[in-house]
Amino acid sequence: MSKITRISGAEAVIKSLLKEGIDLIYGYPGGAIMPIYDELHKYEDKLNHVLTRHEQGATHAAQGFARVTGKVGVVMATSGPGATNLITGIADAQIDSTPMVCITGQVASHLLGSDAFQETDIIGISSPVTKWNCQVTKASEIPKVLAKAFYIAKSGRPGPVLIDITKDAQFELMEFSYSQCKSVRSYIPVPDYSIKQLKKAAELINNAKKPLIVFGQGVILGNAETEFKNFIEKTGIPSAWTILGLSALPSDHPLNVGMVGMHGNYAPNVLTNQCDLLIAVGMRFDDRVTGNLDTYAKQAKIIHFDIDPAEINKIVEVDVPLLGNVKETLPEILKLVNKNNHESWLGKFHSLYEIEYNKVIKEELHPTKEGLSMAEVVKEINIASKGNAIIITDVGQHQMVACRYARFNKSKSNVTSGGLGTMGFALPAALGAKMGAPEREVVAIIGDGGFQMTIQELGTIFQTGSAVKIVVLNNNYLGMVRQWQEMFFEKRYASTELINPDFVTIAKGYYIEAKKVSKREELKSSIELMMNSKKPFFLEVSVEKEHNVFPMIPTGASVSDIRLD
Amino acid sequence: MSELNKTYTISVYTENNLGLLNRISAIFLKRHISIESFTTSESEIENIFRFIIVVNITKSRVERVVKQIEKQIEVIAAFYHSNEETIFLETALYKIKSQSLFNEKPLQKIIKNSQANIITVSPEYFVIEKTGWRKDTEKLYYDLEPYGLLQFVRSGRISVSKEPMNISNILGLNTDK
Numbered sequence A: 001m002s003k004i005t006r007i008s009g010a011e012a013v014i015k016s017l018l019k020e021g022i023d024l025i026y027g028y029p030g031g032a033i034m035p036i037y038d039e040l041h042k043y044e045d046k047l048n049h050v051l052t053r054h055e056q057g058a059t060h061a062a063q064g065f066a067r068v069t070g071k072v073g074v075v076m077a078t079s080g081p082g083a084t085n086l087i088t089g090i091a092d093a094q095i096d097s098t099p100m101v102c103i104t105g106q107v108a109s110h111l112l113g114s115d116a117f118q119e120t121d122i123i124g125i126s127s128p129v130t131k132w133n134c135q136v137t138k139a140s141e142i143p144k145v146l147a148k149a150f151y152i153a154k155s156g157r158p159g160p161v162l163i164d165i166t167k168d169a170q171f172e173l174m175e176f177s178y179s180q181c182k183s184v185r186s187y188i189p190v191p192d193y194s195i196k197q198l199k200k201a202a203e204l205i206n207n208a209k210k211p212l213i214v215f216g217q218g219v220i221l222g223n224a225e226t227e228f229k230n231f232i233e234k235t236g237i238p239s240a241w242t243i244l245g246l247s248a249l250p251s252d253h254p255l256n257v258g259m260v261g262m263h264g265n266y267a268p269n270v271l272t273n274q275c276d277l278l279i280a281v282g283m284r285f286d287d288r289v290t291g292n293l294d295t296y297a298k299q300a301k302i303i304h305f306d307i308d309p310a311e312i313n314k315i316v317e318v319d320v321p322l323l324g325n326v327k328e329t330l331p332e333i334l335k336l337v338n339k340n341n342h343e344s345w346l347g348k349f350h351s352l353y354e355i356e357y358n359k360v361i362k363e364e365l366h367p368t369k370e371g372l373s374m375a376e377v378v379k380e381i382n383i384a385s386k387g388n389a390i391i392i393t394d395v396g397q398h399q400m401v402a403c404r405y406a407r408f409n410k411s412k413s414n415v416t417s418g419g420l421g422t423m424g425f426a427l428p429a430a431l432g433a434k435m436g437a438p439e440r441e442v443v444a445i446i447g448d449g450g451f452q453m454t455i456q457e458l459g460t461i462f463q464t465g466s467a468v469k470i471v472v473l474n475n476n477y478l479g480m481v482r483q484w485q486e487m488f489f490e491k492r493y494a495s496t497e498l499i500n501p502d503f504v505t506i507a508k509g510y511y512i513e514a515k516k517v518s519k520r521e522e523l524k525s526s527i528e529l530m531m532n533s534k535k536p537f538f539l540e541v542s543v544e545k546e547h548n549v550f551p552m553i554p555t556g557a558s559v560s561d562i563r564l565d
Numbered sequence B: 001m002s003e004l005n006k007t008y009t010i011s012v013y014t015e016n017n018l019g020l021l022n023r024i025s026a027i028f029l030k031r032h033i034s035i036e037s038f039t040t041s042e043s044e045i046e047n048i049f050r051f052i053i054v055v056n057i058t059k060s061r062v063e064r065v066v067k068q069i070e071k072q073i074e075v076i077a078a079f080y081h082s083n084e085e086t087i088f089l090e091t092a093l094y095k096i097k098s099q100s101l102f103n104e105k106p107l108q109k110i111i112k113n114s115q116a117n118i119i120t121v122s123p124e125y126f127v128i129e130k131t132g133w134r135k136d137t138e139k140l141y142y143d144l145e146p147y148g149l150l151q152f153v154r155s156g157r158i159s160v161s162k163e164p165m166n167i168s169n170i171l172g173l174n175t176d177k
């Protein structure tokens, strides 16, 4: 005799999350979402809710979690200011294709449009920065809408989804049943590739004398690291990465020729304008990658592997588009390409690397100046972690330096805000990453400016006891902006100098073990001390104040006009 | 090298969804493209809606915009056509003081020659309707203007393409064509 039990919409939210295999949520409560929080309390043995100190922190933590696990990050917030505080993280997840489901409370449906307390049109506000969003006003719609939300967030090109649930729908009773969403008739997550294009691409690859691969996050999102490695090893093609492609290919792989773009490596940027075939794999030709489009790889044929048809010919007109998930298309093309090596072409990368090494890298890693360089800090982290750490970076000079010099053995190990460049991203993202990969070492590398944008998440790190290692590279400047002021605005340092508080005292105030280093002799031992700690650890490193990141492609310049000084 | 702007009719087939209008207009807003007209209605398929959007932009922009529209989850398909590839019309309504009709002789002739329909006549005003291309409704506007238009309104473009759109195929429904 099973009698149908009716549950509240709020409980249906929790049950739906459990059906999706969710056991971790980041969020912040408030009036319009209280019924759901009340249910969270009942289910706290199954669902861990982490209270961040700001809703933006919740989104970045969910992003950090999603980026290292490949799973969907889940966020909850109340209506009005709670919901609007999510927007930066949502926009960040949208532009960096991070799967995330945000659930917001909303005023009761009869109050919609009345300017009720904490009412805001979060559906309208979030539309341009979500993959999908939906407002729910009836409890009975909750399971179906959430199932669709998870399906859309993680399928195809992933992205953020926002579900706004009115308070009356949270209270209303309903009969719960759940089935996962398997398709949406108006949505094609993975488009088909054309066999004809595949053959054409293979022919271009087989005939190319100087091919260059530029790969992006598509390789990581498609879990296609092995397929990618097989493809480049068979064809012997030098492979460069965008900032979001970093760690998909081990740093010491012989075909890894470094980073493209504004602060990328010399060789792949210069040789972009000499290759005869450019193969873009899961990347989107961001302007920070291409420099001046009028002079970008004009001499080359271009093949573009991408899952998103809207990316094809969006920025660069390509000769052969290959739609689909690279996990499927790379093994297909592997069958059609010849085994090859491009030794003398690869040699060009090595000789240009020598130039970069002598002009830039050597002094960065082994400074002859008294002041500490950001790069030598990253180098010491590499040594202590043996390249096995997850590195989270914030935005600015330290980000570029960390991405240039950090070494990786494993994929999904570099987490940074690439497309949006969100200062304040790293600290909460590191928390999420550590919770997603507790067995791994997680090191956040943050600037003194960005650290103060989400500094309050030290409280969340302390409360959850997450053993995140936090390194603040303190140059007492908004360094990246200062660099531009120095180079392009005749050193007029308008509002870029920071008079900072005592960060160590602040970290200690959050009961986090903390240390400050300013001398080279203490650097190695301090990093070892930090890495050996089983608890959260804060390390402030005073670095050279007015140091510039090179190489650099000035805005508007061509990739091949990259400057070494 | 700069491409010329041209008038394109964008047709979007969508599921019936509350927020979609907002999402689609945001795609134009984000790119600073102004919309010349926007019409929504039911389509030939049950529960499927059709948006007709007219813009004046370059071919490469319209291509990219249509891809962004198609990328929206609830959009089934989106197309763009030049004027030559579609059959399109607009409807305009003109409200005029009834007195003018009796006082101004040429007015009667204008109306007659324009092949417009008189749809309402009252002692105070009368309303005429003209359906056709922009140049036709515009001509009538300039012809009537001197006699005092109380109100004027023109609808957005409605259009059907010359080529089939095969939406039913996309949806796996029985096709009409």
Ligand SMILES: Cc1ncc(C[n+]2csc(CCOP(=O)(O)OP(=O)(O)O)c2C)c(N)n1
Binding pocket: A394, A395, A396, A397, A398, A399, A421, A422, A423, A424, A446, A447, A448, A449, A450, A451, A473, A475, A477, A478, A479, A480, A481
């Ligand atoms: C939220 C936000 N505001 C402003 C910027 C512009 N911006 C980019 S880098 C940067 C300076 C970052 O300074 P800091 O965190 O100290 O890092 P540094 O460059 O000194 O390593 C600024 C202000 C940004 N990216 N994000």
Ligand SMILES: [Mg+2]
Binding pocket: A396, A447, A448, A449, A473, A474, A475, A476, A477, A478, A479
């Ligand atoms: Mg700084």
